[in-house]
Amino acid sequence: MMNTVLAKLALTVGGSDKGRKTIAWVLAAVLSPLILITAVLCSLASGGAEHNNTTVKACFYGPNYTEKVPSEFRSHVSKMREAFSLLDSAIAAANSSEDSTGSLDPTMVKAVFFALCFGEDAPTRRAAGKFVDCFYSEQELTREVERxxxxxxxxxxxxxxxxxxxxxxxDAYINLSTELGREISDEDKDNIRHIYTMIAGPMGVENYTGAYEVGGQKSVEIDLSTFSDPSTKNAHDLAAYAINAWQSGWGYVWGTYGQIMTEELFASKLQQYPEGVGSYADFIQANWVGGRTADCVGLIKGYGWLDAETLELRYGTNGMPDVGANQMYYNATVSGTIDTMPDTPGLAVWHDGHIGVYIGSGEVIEAMGTKYGVVKTQLEGRGWTHWLQVPYISYD
Known part of the structure; x- marks a missing residue:
C-alpha cells in the first residue's frame, strides 16, 4: 500500500524540481518521523525546510493540505492533533486548581510530545494524563476553613x-525518561527547543529602539468603571482592560496572564523557565514583583479569564483556551492584513510570535517584554502584519 501511494505521487509530481522536492518531503514524513522532525529543524537551502515547518504548524494550528499529500501522512497529523486535544484536557485539569503555584505551559508540553511521539498512535486519555503528570509535582497541604x-x-x-x-x-525530562522507558537525548532536546520557539515565539522584545509610552504607578487594582458590560466578553471591554493594565504599570513575565507576581509565583516561574525568566531574575525582582504581570498573549487571556464579580483571574474559563500568540491568530475566523484593518478598538494586532490590543486612535497596548512591561505604542511603524477579531470575544 505504501509503495503504491508513493508510486502514484511520483507519477503525479516527479517531473519537476518542485515535484522532486515534494517527494523528498513526503518520504521523510511517511517513512521516518525521526527524519521528519530532524528536517523540520534544519536550516536547509531548499524548499524542504519550509515544507516541514508547515508540518509542525499543521499539527498545532490545523492542516491546509494539497491533493498531493498522501493519506498516510494526513493520518499522522490527524493523530497528533487528536493527541493534542487529550493533552489540552489533562493540562486544563491540572491548571484548574486554585491553589496551584503557576501553571503548566500547553505549548511546551505539546512541543515535547510532538518531538518524542510524532508518527505514533494517539494516546488514550489515561496515557495523555500520565504524560502531563511528568511536568509538575504535587504536594498535600492543609488549611483552616470556616463552615x-x-x-x-x-x-x-x-x-x-x-x-x-x-x-x-x-526535571520533566527525568520523569519522561522513566515514563517512556527511554533517554531524552540532546537531539530530542534541540528539537523540542526549536519547535517550542517556532510556535510560542520569542520571550518578548529584547532591545526595542522605537517610541513607546510607559504607564502609571504600579497598582494591582482591576478597575471595571470604564467597562461597557462586565457580564460579557466584548471588544470594548478588552480595550478598557488593556488600558487599565497600562495605567496600572503592569510588568512582563513570560507565562503569566495578569496575576500578582508574588515571591512564590516568581520562584515557580523561575524554576519553570530558567532561561526565559532566569535571565532577567534581578530585573524582575527589582521591578515587577509585587505588581501584576502578563506576557503578550497573557494580557488578552487574562481579560478572557476575568471573573467580573470577584475580580479573580480564573484559568481556562469563559471559553478562552490557553493558547499562544500565534495560535490565537490562526484560530481567528475574522482577520486580515494590517492595511485592511478597521478602526475598531478591541481588535488584536499580530506579527509572528507577538500580539497586542488596538485601543483606537492609532494606538496599541502591548506587553512588550521583560524590560518594558505593558506599554502603549503607535499602530503605524510597529511591524504588525495582521489584525484579528479575538476568538471567544464578541464584536457585535
Whole structure:
C-alpha cells in the first residue's frame, strides 16, 4: 500500500524540481518521523525546510493540505492533533486548581510530545494524563476553613488539599525518561527547543529602539468603571482592560496572564523557565514583583479569564483556551492584513510570535517584554502584519 501511494505521487509530481522536492518531503514524513522532525529543524537551502515547518504548524494550528499529500501522512497529523486535544484536557485539569503555584505551559508540553511521539498512535486519555503528570509535582497541604454547622454556628476545620507546582524542563525530562522507558537525548532536546520557539515565539522584545509610552504607578487594582458590560466578553471591554493594565504599570513575565507576581509565583516561574525568566531574575525582582504581570498573549487571556464579580483571574474559563500568540491568530475566523484593518478598538494586532490590543486612535497596548512591561505604542511603524477579531470575544 505504501509503495503504491508513493508510486502514484511520483507519477503525479516527479517531473519537476518542485515535484522532486515534494517527494523528498513526503518520504521523510511517511517513512521516518525521526527524519521528519530532524528536517523540520534544519536550516536547509531548499524548499524542504519550509515544507516541514508547515508540518509542525499543521499539527498545532490545523492542516491546509494539497491533493498531493498522501493519506498516510494526513493520518499522522490527524493523530497528533487528536493527541493534542487529550493533552489540552489533562493540562486544563491540572491548571484548574486554585491553589496551584503557576501553571503548566500547553505549548511546551505539546512541543515535547510532538518531538518524542510524532508518527505514533494517539494516546488514550489515561496515557495523555500520565504524560502531563511528568511536568509538575504535587504536594498535600492543609488549611483552616470556616463552615456553618447543623446548629447554624460557624466552626473552623482543617482541610487537606493538593497543590501542583510546574517543574523545570530538565526535571520533566527525568520523569519522561522513566515514563517512556527511554533517554531524552540532546537531539530530542534541540528539537523540542526549536519547535517550542517556532510556535510560542520569542520571550518578548529584547532591545526595542522605537517610541513607546510607559504607564502609571504600579497598582494591582482591576478597575471595571470604564467597562461597557462586565457580564460579557466584548471588544470594548478588552480595550478598557488593556488600558487599565497600562495605567496600572503592569510588568512582563513570560507565562503569566495578569496575576500578582508574588515571591512564590516568581520562584515557580523561575524554576519553570530558567532561561526565559532566569535571565532577567534581578530585573524582575527589582521591578515587577509585587505588581501584576502578563506576557503578550497573557494580557488578552487574562481579560478572557476575568471573573467580573470577584475580580479573580480564573484559568481556562469563559471559553478562552490557553493558547499562544500565534495560535490565537490562526484560530481567528475574522482577520486580515494590517492595511485592511478597521478602526475598531478591541481588535488584536499580530506579527509572528507577538500580539497586542488596538485601543483606537492609532494606538496599541502591548506587553512588550521583560524590560518594558505593558506599554502603549503607535499602530503605524510597529511591524504588525495582521489584525484579528479575538476568538471567544464578541464584536457585535
Amino acid at each position: 456553618v454547622d447543623e446548629n447554624g454556628e460557624t466552626v473552623t476545620e482543617t482541610e487537606t488539599y493538593i497543590a501542583i507546582t510546574p517543574l523545570s524542563l530538565s
